[in-house]
Amino acid sequence: MIELQHVTKRFGGRLAVDDVSLRVPAGEIYGLLGHNGAGKSTVIGMMLGQVWPTRGHVRVSGFDIATQRRQALRNVGAIFETPAFYDYLSGWRNLQILSAYTAPTPPERLREVTDWVGLSARIRSKVRTYSHGMRARLAIAQALLPAPRLLILDEPGEGLDPEGIHEMRQTILRLHRELGLTLLLSSHLLGEVEQLCTRISVLNQGRLLFEGPLPQARAAGNWVRLRTASFPDTTRRLFEARLIIAAGDGHRVQLAPGVPADELVRRLVQWEVAVFEVAPEKQTLEQFYLNLMKQPSASPGPAAVAPGDPAGCLPPEPPPPEDGTPPL
Amino acid sequence: MFRLQLRNELWKLFGKKRTYIGFAMFLAAELAIVLIFRYNDSARHQLTAPGVEFASSLTCATIITLPVAFILLPLYLALVGGDLVAKEAEDGTLRMILARPISRVRLLGLKWLAGVLFAATQVVALGGFALLFAALWFPWQGMFIVVPGELMAVFDAATGLQRYLGAHLVMISKATTLISLAFMFSCFNIKPAAATILALSVIFTDHILRHIPYFADLKHWFITYHINVWQYVLTPSIPWWRLGESLSILLAFNITFLVVGVTVFQLRDIKS
Structure with missing residues (x-):
C-alpha cells in the first residue's frame, strides 16, 4: 500500500529523514516507532504529500504521491495527533466539508459512519462543545469518509486518557477486523504498538533501524x-x-x-x-526497542542495520557480566 | 464538485464570527456619520448653499462611503484575507485537508474565490448601509460631491444613483486587490496576524510614498493610485481610458499576488 524508496528529507541544514526505505503491505497494522523527533511525522507527511522529500520516491496505492496525488490519496484516510476541526461548525458540517475534498459524499454514508463511531446523538452539535474523546471519534469518522482502504494515524493515542487510549485501541482493531483496512500508525507508546501491530519499523534520528514483522522483532536478540x-x-x-x-x-x-x-x-x-x-x-517490544537504541547505529553515523535483518538487532556489545562471569 | 467545494469554503468563511466584524463596523461607523450630519447643524450647513439643498441621501451616502472605503475597507479585507490560508495552517485544519486528494493549486483557487466573494459582499454592505441610513434621515434629491483637489460634481437623483452604483461596482476591484494581497501573504509560512499586518503595511507604505510630493512623477507605480479609481465614476465626465488603464493594472496585480501565493504555498512543507 505504501512504499518509500531511499527517501531523505532535509529542513535547511537539519537532516530529518535519512535514506529511509520501507514497504507497508496491504492488510497489515503497521507501526512506525521512534522517540519524539525521530522523524515519524515527517515520514507520514511525505506519505500524504504534505512534506516534499529532498530525495527519493514515495508511492501510495501504487501511485507516486508527488506526481499522481489524486490517485494516490483517493482511498486514504488520515488522523493526526491533535485532530483539528472547524470548532464553530457542527460535527456534521465538518464531515461534509472534509469529505468533499475527496468526493461528494451522500448523507446516508455520513449517517452510516457517524453511527459506526457512535457519534450520531451529538453530530449536529458544534464541535467546540465536544469532549476530547468525541473529537477523536469525529476524527475517525472523517478519516472513514468516503471509503478508504488505507488509514494513516499519526500518534493517535497522544493526549488521550487511559479510557480514551483503550477506546482508540479497540477502534483500530475494529477498523482492521470489520472493515479490512490497512493501517499505519506512528507512536512512541510501545505497549500500544505491541498490542496492535503486525509489522513495525523503528526510526531513530531520521534513520531506519529495523523493519519487519513484530514476531521477528520479539525473537531478535x-x-x-x-x-x-x-x-x-x-x-x-x-x-x-x-x-x-x-x-x-x-x-x-x-x-x-x-x-x-x-x-x-x-x-x-x-x-x-x-x-x-x-x-x-x-523479548518484549520495549526490550527490543531499548536494545536497538543502544546500538552505535542508533546514533548519527553510517547505518549498520539493513531493514528486515534480525541479526542487526543484536546488541553489539555484551552487557556488563553478572554473577561473576567474565566475558572473554 | 467545484461548486460543492466552493460552497464549503463559504460555509467556513461565513461561519466564523470574525468575518462579520467588518460588516458590524461599517454599520456602526456609517450610522454614526449619518447621525452627526443629521443632528449637527454646523456639519449639515456645509452641505447647504443659499436656495439649494445639497444634503440629500445620495450626497450623504457618498460622503460616508469615501472615508470608510479608504480606511475601514482595507482593514477588514486584510483581516479576513490574512486568515484565509494562514489560520487553517495555524489551527491544523490545513493538514486535515491536505491529507485528501485535492491539489494545493485547486485548494488555493477555491479559497481565493471565496475571498473575492467576501470582498464583493463587503463593498455591497458598505454602499448599501450608507445609502440605507442616509435615506432614513435625508431627502431623496440630487447628488453633490466634492473631494478637494480631486473631484467635484452635481447630478440629478437618477444619474446620481447610477453613478453611486457604478462606483461601488468598480470599488469591487479595489476590494479584490486588497484581499488578494493579504491572501498572498497568508500563503507564506507565517501567522495570520502577520499576514494581515504585512498587507496593511504594504498599502499604507504605498500610500505614504505616493503622497510624497517629490515622487509625483512615479505615481503610476503605486497600487493606491489605481485602487481608488472607483472615485472617477463620480466625476461629471468619466475618464474611461484612465479607468481601463487602472483596472488592467489592478488585474495584473491580482494575477501577480495569486501566482506568488500559489508558488510559495506549493513549495511549502505543511507540518504540525
Whole structure:
C-alpha cells in the first residue's frame, strides 16, 4: 500500500529523514516507532504529500504521491495527533466539508459512519462543545469518509486518557477486523504498538533501524533462558567457547550470531553440565526497542542495520557480566 | 464538485464570527456619520448653499462611503484575507485537508474565490448601509460631491444613483486587490496576524510614498493610485481610458499576488 524508496528529507541544514526505505503491505497494522523527533511525522507527511522529500520516491496505492496525488490519496484516510476541526461548525458540517475534498459524499454514508463511531446523538452539535474523546471519534469518522482502504494515524493515542487510549485501541482493531483496512500508525507508546501491530519499523534520528514483522522483532536478540547447577561456571565456559555474547539476570544468555540453541544444548551435554531448563526467550517490544537504541547505529553515523535483518538487532556489545562471569 | 467545494469554503468563511466584524463596523461607523450630519447643524450647513439643498441621501451616502472605503475597507479585507490560508495552517485544519486528494493549486483557487466573494459582499454592505441610513434621515434629491483637489460634481437623483452604483461596482476591484494581497501573504509560512499586518503595511507604505510630493512623477507605480479609481465614476465626465488603464493594472496585480501565493504555498512543507 505504501512504499518509500531511499527517501531523505532535509529542513535547511537539519537532516530529518535519512535514506529511509520501507514497504507497508496491504492488510497489515503497521507501526512506525521512534522517540519524539525521530522523524515519524515527517515520514507520514511525505506519505500524504504534505512534506516534499529532498530525495527519493514515495508511492501510495501504487501511485507516486508527488506526481499522481489524486490517485494516490483517493482511498486514504488520515488522523493526526491533535485532530483539528472547524470548532464553530457542527460535527456534521465538518464531515461534509472534509469529505468533499475527496468526493461528494451522500448523507446516508455520513449517517452510516457517524453511527459506526457512535457519534450520531451529538453530530449536529458544534464541535467546540465536544469532549476530547468525541473529537477523536469525529476524527475517525472523517478519516472513514468516503471509503478508504488505507488509514494513516499519526500518534493517535497522544493526549488521550487511559479510557480514551483503550477506546482508540479497540477502534483500530475494529477498523482492521470489520472493515479490512490497512493501517499505519506512528507512536512512541510501545505497549500500544505491541498490542496492535503486525509489522513495525523503528526510526531513530531520521534513520531506519529495523523493519519487519513484530514476531521477528520479539525473537531478535537470540536470548535463551538457561538454568544450570552453576550459572557463573556455565556461562564462563560458554563465553570461552564463543557460543554466547552476553549473560544476565542469573538465568539469561544471548547466543552469538549464527549459533542455534541446539548447539548450546549439545555442548552443555558434552560438558556434562546439569541443565534444568533451556528455552528460547522472546523479548518484549520495549526490550527490543531499548536494545536497538543502544546500538552505535542508533546514533548519527553510517547505518549498520539493513531493514528486515534480525541479526542487526543484536546488541553489539555484551552487557556488563553478572554473577561473576567474565566475558572473554 | 467545484461548486460543492466552493460552497464549503463559504460555509467556513461565513461561519466564523470574525468575518462579520467588518460588516458590524461599517454599520456602526456609517450610522454614526449619518447621525452627526443629521443632528449637527454646523456639519449639515456645509452641505447647504443659499436656495439649494445639497444634503440629500445620495450626497450623504457618498460622503460616508469615501472615508470608510479608504480606511475601514482595507482593514477588514486584510483581516479576513490574512486568515484565509494562514489560520487553517495555524489551527491544523490545513493538514486535515491536505491529507485528501485535492491539489494545493485547486485548494488555493477555491479559497481565493471565496475571498473575492467576501470582498464583493463587503463593498455591497458598505454602499448599501450608507445609502440605507442616509435615506432614513435625508431627502431623496440630487447628488453633490466634492473631494478637494480631486473631484467635484452635481447630478440629478437618477444619474446620481447610477453613478453611486457604478462606483461601488468598480470599488469591487479595489476590494479584490486588497484581499488578494493579504491572501498572498497568508500563503507564506507565517501567522495570520502577520499576514494581515504585512498587507496593511504594504498599502499604507504605498500610500505614504505616493503622497510624497517629490515622487509625483512615479505615481503610476503605486497600487493606491489605481485602487481608488472607483472615485472617477463620480466625476461629471468619466475618464474611461484612465479607468481601463487602472483596472488592467489592478488585474495584473491580482494575477501577480495569486501566482506568488500559489508558488510559495506549493513549495511549502505543511507540518504540525
